[in-house]
Amino acid sequence: MNTIWDIKADAVHKxxxxxxxxxxxxxxxxxEFGCSHxxxxxxIFNNPWYxxxxxxxxxxxxxxxxxxxxxxxxxxxxxxIVAREARKIINRIVGISKDPDxxxxxxxxxTLKDGKFGLVxxxxxxxxxxxxxxxxxxxxxxxxxxxxxxxxxxxDHVLRQMGWIKNKETGEWEKKVEWINLxxxxxxxEALCAANNLNQLLDFGAGSYLEGTKLGEIFNKKxxxxxxxxxxxxxxxxxxxxxxxxKNTDEWNDAWVSFEAAxxxxxxxxxxxxxxxxxxxxxxxxxxxxxxxAISKYHEKILNKKEYPDDSLKRICRKSIHWLEYLEKNGPxxxxxxxxxxxxxxxxxxxxxxxxxxIFAARVLKLLNSxxxxxxxxxxxxx
Numbered sequence: 001m002n003t004i005w006d007i008k009a010d011a012v013h014k015x016x017x018x019x020x021x022x023x024x025x026x027x028x029x030x031x032e033f034g035c036s037h038x039x040x041x042x043x044i045f046n047n048p049w050y051x052x053x054x055x056x057x058x059x060x061x062x063x064x065x066x067x068x069x070x071x072x073x074x075x076x077x078x079x080x081i082v083a084r085e086a087r088k089i090i091n092r093i094v095g096i097s098k099d100p101d102x103x104x105x106x107x108x109x110x111t112l113k114d115g116k117f118g119l120v121x122x123x124x125x126x127x128x129x130x131x132x133x134x135x136x137x138x139x140x141x142x143x144x145x146x147x148x149x150x151x152x153x154x155x156d157h158v159l160r161q162m163g164w165i166k167n168k169e170t171g172e173w174e175k176k177v178e179w180i181n182l183x184x185x186x187x188x189x190e191a192l193c194a195a196n197n198l199n200q201l202l203d204f205g206a207g208s209y210l211e212g213t214k215l216g217e218i219f220n221k222k223x224x225x226x227x228x229x230x231x232x233x234x235x236x237x238x239x240x241x242x243x244x245x246x247k248n249t250d251e252w253n254d255a256w257v258s259f260e261a262a263x264x265x266x267x268x269x270x271x272x273x274x275x276x277x278x279x280x281x282x283x284x285x286x287x288x289x290x291x292x293x294a295i296s297k298y299h300e301k302i303l304n305k306k307e308y309p310d311d312s313l314k315r316i317c318r319k320s321i322h323w324l325e326y327l328e329k330n331g332p333x334x335x336x337x338x339x340x341x342x343x344x345x346x347x348x349x350x351x352x353x354x355x356x357x358x359i360f361a362a363r364v365l366k367l368l369n370s371x372x373x374x375x376x377x378x379x380x381x382x383x
Contacts, residue, residue, distance in 0.1 A: 006272035011228045021272045035376045042283035060294040066319035072228040075143030077190050079127050081179045086124050086145050090116050092158050107151035121213040122146040132236045144193040148213045182318045216255035223262045226273030235281050238360040239353040263371045274368050278361040282381050285357040292350035299343040
């Protein structure tokens, strides 16, 4: 078994081996055809600040307060803040591409040939191209902007022009950013890094190489590395796109090649990552189904002023600067109606996300099992 997939896998950092990928031994069996069925439990990502309430109304209240689900992250700066800085840089390069007299004009045009978001990859590409839900984009954190361009002098010129400072020791560009924590009102300051990932054309780890900024190329790295943050990001793209008619459908389908290429390797680490991907997908699907049911039961509570007086509205709205602005401009009654409409949308969205995750997990398992038929091995996740 240890030669087929890794029982201990990485949860956060390469080599930490904090994720246990052991099957349920009491459910492991050999069928009449001699196939060994390894059954795994569903799981969700650990969130030390949140326990899932058993009571539906408590779950509904938690959802309204914005704390119903956290996302594994590889930094401490909100993606909203990082995306703001990335847009400034991208827009500056777009401006240069429209000025034939600029010395960097040709470089800018070449850099933008795959679209302006082709300049970034990783977390910021998923954010800016809106491959994921607004909830993910609001709650995901990072510490850097991963650029991807062969026009290095252009990027250096723009970063320097926009106040970034190059760290001589790391070779990365840095800029101090600030934002307000909407929960506490505290002003936060952190150093944001910007790096050109062409430096990582070499081995990124676990035989993974960075190839570009397309969704499939991002997935290729994430499947092979397989930290919690990687699995979570892929799941959030899958729940938002798989089976849905959206602007990203074609690229999502193209990205499936990454999964096919990964399973062809029969690498023990990759197999372990894909098993984990299915376990988390189905565990999260169960959780989202509970949330959808709770919203369906209690969505009208927000219209009840006794249940949610005016001061409660401000607490709820502090999770979003847009909601706070709406409350200030339109007052509590209009805000209640706005949130109620949001809840009705979320109820339906969550149901679609559940469906998409189940389709995705079944598809990954089918693909994975097809590569181990010769060993008479079947991977399953319990119902």
